[in-house]
Amino acid sequence: MAAKKKERYNDEDDRTLLEDILDFVKIFALSAIVILIFINFIAHPVSVIGHSMDPTLADGEYGFTGIIQNFFRPVQRGDIVVLKMEDDSGNPSHWVKRVIGLPGETIEAKDGKVYINGEVLDESAYLKQDFMNQEVERINEKIKDQNSSSSFVYGTFQDDFEPVTLGEDEYFVMGDNRPNSKDSRHPSVGPVSRDDIFGTGIMVLYPFNEIGIK
Numbered sequence: 001m002a003a004k005k006k007e008r009y010n011d012e013d014d015r016t017l018l019e020d021i022l023d024f025v026k027i028f029a030l031s032a033i034v035i036l037i038f039i040n041f042i043a044h045p046v047s048v049i050g051h052s053m054d055p056t057l058a059d060g061e062y063g064f065t066g067i068i069q070n071f072f073r074p075v076q077r078g079d080i081v082v083l084k085m086e087d088d089s090g091n092p093s094h095w096v097k098r099v100i101g102l103p104g105e106t107i108e109a110k111d112g113k114v115y116i117n118g119e120v121l122d123e124s125a126y127l128k129q130d131f132m133n134q135e136v137e138r139i140n141e142k143i144k145d146q147n148s149s150s151s152f153v154y155g156t157f158q159d160d161f162e163p164v165t166l167g168e169d170e171y172f173v174m175g176d177n178r179p180n181s182k183d184s185r186h187p188s189v190g191p192v193s194r195d196d197i198f199g200t201g202i203m204v205l206y207p208f209n210e211i212g213i214k
Contacts, residue, residue: 043067044199046082046094052175052182053096055131056080057214062206065199075099075171075197078125080214082199083173083192094198097183098126101164101172101191108163112156126176132157139179161185169193 043064048057057080065082075081079099087093101107105116114121139155158178166172170191175181184191202214 046096046199046202048096051180052177054177054180055128056126056176057096057202061204061210063202063204066201067199069200070197075194075200077102079200080202081173081197082202083196084198085196096202097173097175099171100174101166103166103168103170106163106165107172109158109160111160112158114158135177135179164191166191171197
């Protein structure tokens with residue numbers, strides 16, 4: 001009698017262990033599915049590389065960009081977007097830039113200011129004068145060092161460019177750190193299409209003192 005009872009207890013213990021393992025596998029599989037759905041349809045991890053978006057986004061910052069909202073709202077001027085581009089070797093790459101010009105608009109830069117359809121664009125929300133002054137000073141020092149035999153010193157934060165009229169599905173993007181950004185101003189890049197925009201906005205998670213939506 002005692003042997004049968006002990007055998008029954010062992011069977012119950014075995015079933016409990018098996019059930020625990022199955023429950024763990026189910027939870028793990030469900031978690032993996034949720035993570036895959038989140039990464040592929042809702043948000044995608046993004047790492048900021050380089051200084052083209054200083055000081056808004058710094059080199060090495062890490063976070064997520066929104067994917068699903070691309071289907072529910074139009075791209076707006078001032079949006080930070082993640083673009084599907086190619087690096088210098090032709091390999092797929094993600095670039096982080098800011099939307100400046102919208103479809104059908106004419107954009108140009110004169111005397112260091114950006115114009116949209118002939119009107120000056122107010123960029124004070126993301127282009128800070130202190131940073132711009134520091135960057136111009138840095139450029140001046142760099143040029144002066146390279147041309148030590150010359151007294152000419154030149155450096156601007158925003159170089160002028162000729163008017164560009166965007167097509168029905170074209171956007172003009174630029175980095176916030178204008179002297180250090182390869183973007184729509186460059187002939188090799190030019191305006192981007194709606195399909196090039198992979199995600200909108202960035203939720204910075206690291207470093208921890210920079211956590212927030214950009």
